Amino acid sequence: MYFEFGAGSFAGKQVLDATFKAYETWSFNCTPYWVDLERTDNISEGTRWPGPAQLDQMGDRYVSAGRGDNCSPEQPNAWVEFNDNPAEGDENLTSTVRALADGKISRLTLMLRAKDESEPRAWKRFDSNAELKVWYVHQPGVPASVGVVPGTGTAAYCRSSSEPLTVTVKKPTVYATVQTKVEAHEGDEEGSLQAEYVMQRSSNDMTSGSWSQVWSDYKPDSGWVADGTPQAAQTDERAEGGLYRYRARTQSHWSYNGKSGDLFSPYSSWCYLRIDTTAPKAPVVVSNFPYTECLTNDCVAHGGPSQGGIFTFKPNPADVDIQAYRWRLLTSNAGATYVVNAAARNKPVVVSGLKPGLPGTVTLSVEASDLVKDKEGRVRWGPAENFTFKVGLPAEASGRWRFEDMVPGSGTMKAADTGTDGVRLDANLVGAAGTGGSTRARRGAGDYSLRLNDDTSDPASQVGHAATSAPAVNTVDSFTVSAWVYLTDASENRAVLAAPGANSSAFTLYYSAAYKKWIFNRTDKDVATPAYIRSVADAESPPLKVWTHLAGVFDTNEPGKGDDTIQLFVNGRPQGDPVKLAEKATSYEPWQSTRGMQFGRSLKGTAGQEYFFGLLDEVAVFQDARSPEQIREENQLLKDGVPSNELVAHWDPTISAAGGTKVAESPEDPDNAASTTFPYSRGPLALSGTGAALTGADATSLVLNGTSGYASINGPVIDESGSFTVSARVRLNKTLLASKAPGYRALVAAQTIPGGKESSWSLWVEKVAEGAYLWKFGRTAVDANGTVIDTALAPAQEPVGDHEWDTWVDVTGVFDGTKDFTHSDGTQQLGVAQLYVGQFLQVGEEDPGLAHAQQGSGALSVGRGASNGTLGHYLPGDLAKVRVWAGAMTFDQVSSQIAQPSA
The missing domain is CATH 2.60.120.200 (Jelly Rolls)
Structure with missing residues (x-):
């Protein structure tokens, strides 16, 4: 009999002991015989007799049960338990279950068999209700929120070796939040944890020096804390000008069956710091408009992610020689830093156009500098002043077309607009053969996309597209357009979205056959021969038959047209710098599209052109200039807060012909149980001439010899x-x-x-x-x-x-x-x-x-x-x-x- 187990709730835990038990219901006679518990390879849909290979013995028992009163004394049905016997070194049940919990094996398959299968009197029967009992404790996880407090405050930071944190006290405080490897669920025990800290100093107080340990500690001083508990420790006195680095790990304590022990997580990354008590102090930060500082129990939202705030940075009253300020948003693209110089020593500066990027609570971190350089020639920056404010929610999409209603074969010729702001404008589908819905869709199983012009048998029919009945976005004001595309032909220009007027398009998001790149453009005027102003992708010759996310942003940057910009984003990343339209074409005027937005083509007057070949999905328009952070979030395709994914390739040797020369694609189509081909039709993997074979003792697999075998x-x-x-x-x-x-x-x-x-x-x-x-x-x-x-x-x-x-x-x-x-x-x-x-x-x-x-x-x-x-x-x-x-x-x-x- 075979029994197969997954890790279940003990996944990620440290297994201390394990017992397998099976219910014996019949023995050949009353005489005990040995029964073995063996670990085997896993069972699959392709498993064939004589079954998976035996890998290791888990234990054995000398028993007889299930004979009832046919025996004296009576032998009723009974549970037979297998647990490691310390006297027998070949019994490995606990260590094997531990490997299952650690994820080192995906499943545990156990087989019950007679030790001597040739002896009929050793045969037995067991019920199918076997149990695996596991005793476990929490494994420790790498601590979170590891950092050093730069002064006397409470906020902790972790900096790289390229910009060590300036610490203005000689006994800095370090922080780390202990945690378990797998988060405990509500009602579960949360572990017995402790934080351990280590600090090292550079031999020459430069990053080029060798490092030696100078301090360590642990918290709490006694006892243990639960998962998610922050722990702080103050170091002993450090040397002025010294370069140090600090890291932490979590310790998990356990006791069981009269024994106890400790487990340790890997260390966190190093946090670098330099002690400099003469460095500038934290500056003063004042918000002018529109944001206000969050106070205890009072944090009011203002503005929106794309609305620029105006802030004033002032020197700390204790400083007399501040010459520059450095700021960053800790909760949005935390790696991006900006430096602004003061007009004169110790004078304040005003920073405008500071866009938070995402809604919710945002922290602006500002540091001051006197431009004095440290031992390694880097400008020193003092501790940061954190200004926390709340950003209002952005406007929702003014139009969104998910194509969820484009069920293949349904004959649906309209894609619903599921946006929430403004007027709803459904996209009406126009096309012949090769145009309709597809199960190849970016949000995964159960989703559908718009399929355009994939019937190559009749070029005249390759004019499939969709359009709204009226303009979907005001192209005079700031806007953003976004779409997932799956391009199958790059021989000509391929328009994804376009906003036509009487003569040309106010914008076009498209693939250019001349540039061999993705492009987002605007035209200077609605005329027959306009000037085209382009934001061009960085990479040439993008791959075909893959999902790519495109977004185009038009930002009016109030108040005048001279600052209007466009920018293309590919897969959530900005392509080059924003393009100033008036600098590229002095004739530029922002103008309003007057006709319905086009999906999969552009218009030249009334003539359709640049038809898209492939798939479109998840099209959205916004009546504002989305921030890079918002575009990155749009790129994730969040569904109930979780990013979406789509299976685009699947090869499965277990369903391939044994002895064949190709690894078959899985025929699985989640939306069509009768499908015999994979939706993306990548084709099979071809085996190399030697060293690769589709074979296997119990199930077909791709067997490779390690010297010449592969498939591609x-x-x-x-x-x-x-x-x-x-x-x-x-x-x-x-x-x-x-x-x-x-x-x-x-x-x-x-x-x-x-x-x-x-x-x-x-x-x-x-x-x-x-x-x-x-x-x-x-x-x-x-x-x-x-x-x-x-x-x-x-x-x-x-x-x-x-x-x-x-x-x-x-x-x-x-x-x-x-x-x-x-x-x-x-x-x-x-x-x-x-x-x-x-x-x-x-x-x-x-x-x-x-x-x-x-x-x-x-x-x-x-x-x-x-x-x-x-x-x-x-x-x-x-x-x-x-x-x-x-x-x-x-x-x-x-x-x-x-x-x-x-x-």
Whole structure:
């Protein structure tokens, strides 16, 4: 009998003990015989007799039950329990269940069998109601809110080595909020935790020096606190001018069955600080308009995310030589800092046009400087003054078309406007063959998009589009347009959205075949031959058949037209600087579109042109200039506060023909159970000529020899300047990997970069030392010559464990293009790479940020790839699933959509 378990509620906990019990209902006779509990490989829909391979013995029992009064004494039905016997070193139930809780294995499959299957008298029957009882405690998580108080206040900050925090007291206070690895649910025990702190000093008080520990402490001084409790500690006296760094970790204490112990989380990142008691003091911050400072129990919202505030920065009364101020918004794009110089020493400055970016409570952090330089030649900035204010809610979309009503085959020819501000304007669909609804939609299963002109058999019918009956946005005032696009043909200009007048369009969001780039433009006037003013994408030749988010912003920047700007955003990122329209065309006048907004084409007079080929989804217009933060939020496609994702590629060896030469696409279509093809129709992965086979003892998988075997297809399948998720189900071959030299990278899945010597993204296992292996996910960017200019790396916290060998493990890489990351050198990164092993996010100390956008092309491979200038890096092991999603998954989404469900 087989029993399969998921981690369930003990996922992420530290397992102390485990017992498996099964209910025996029949024995061949009254004589006890040995029954074994074995761990096997997992069961799948493709499992065949004689079943999955046996991996390890969990325990054995010498029993007989279920004979009732046929025996003397009586042998009724009975529970048979298996628990590790310390006297028998081959019983590994607790350690195996611990690996399940740690996410090192996706499922635990247990088999009951007679120790001697050839002895009929040893045969038994068990009921299907087996239980796995687990005793566990909370594992500690990396502390949150780690930082240092720069003076005598309470706000704590963490700064990189490129700009250490200036601390004006010799006994600074450090903070850290202890937490468990997995957040406790309401009513659950919240752990017994403690914060541990470590501080080091540079040998030469410069970042180039060596570091040695000078102070450590823990809080609370005695006893323990629960998950989410902030803890503060004051250091002993530090040296004037000294350069220090500080970090913290969480300790979790447990006691069970007369024993006790402690667990420790990884350390947080380092926070750098310099002691300088002569540095400027915190300045004075005054709001002039429209925002007001939040007071205790009194925080009134004013303005909106796109409304610029006016603030005055003044020197602290104790300072006499302030020459500059530096400010940043801590709750919005925290890495962006701005410096403004005073007109004269110790004079205030007025900063206008400070736009908060997002609604809600916002903190403006301002520092003052006397322009004195520290030991390393950097300008010193004093402690910050924090001014907290509340920003009102923005206007809702004045038009939004989700195309949820475009059900394929329904004959629907109208897309409802689901916006909430202004007048509703449905989009009326016009088209013939190749135009309608599609299940390929950006919000995932159950969603639909607008399909335009994908029937290439009759060019005359490729005029599909949609339009509103009246203008959808006032193009004289500030506005924003946004859409998700899936372009399938780039041979000509392809219009996404356009706002026509009598002769030309006030704006067009489109792909330009001449520039080979995405463009957002405005025209100077509504005339037959207007001047075109363009905001152009950074990257040339965007990939086809991928989901890309586009947004165009027109900002009037009151009061005059001379400051009007346009700017294109691709996947939530601004493309270049805002373009001043009057500087590009002196004839520019802001003018109002007078006809219905066009979806998938533009108009030249009354003639349609620039028809879009592909899919449109999630179109929205706003009657204001959305901030970069709001556009990034729009890019996430939040649904009930959770980002949306769409499965865009899925290859499954378990449903492929055994002995065949291709790994089949999954036929799964969530909206059409009868579908026999994957909606995106990527095609199968082709096996290499040698070293790869679709085979398996109990179920079909892609078996790779580690020297020549792989499978591939022409990619890419995602726009890699945006967010995406890639996952593979892998079974490593320990014997073959052991023969590789230290430093060997075995690539699970990878997308090559043009030139074929690097991968734009890859999942791999690396032999970091003899006998030690580490899962990793990374990204690489190259320059025009193919030279590596940037990498982002997310490694596993711990090496591959004993229980991860020769069984299936889900490994997932997530690239979140909406997240900022500040590198240790102070540079701002484009997005963040994350690695999940099983359902658990791995926390490491490598640089996960990518400062340069990189798009892969060419071969998308499983089992090999390009790295460190060479193609190869073959995987010794098996693959069962390879999947790619548009969108960055959250922890909960990885657990529910990728990691094996609990049984």
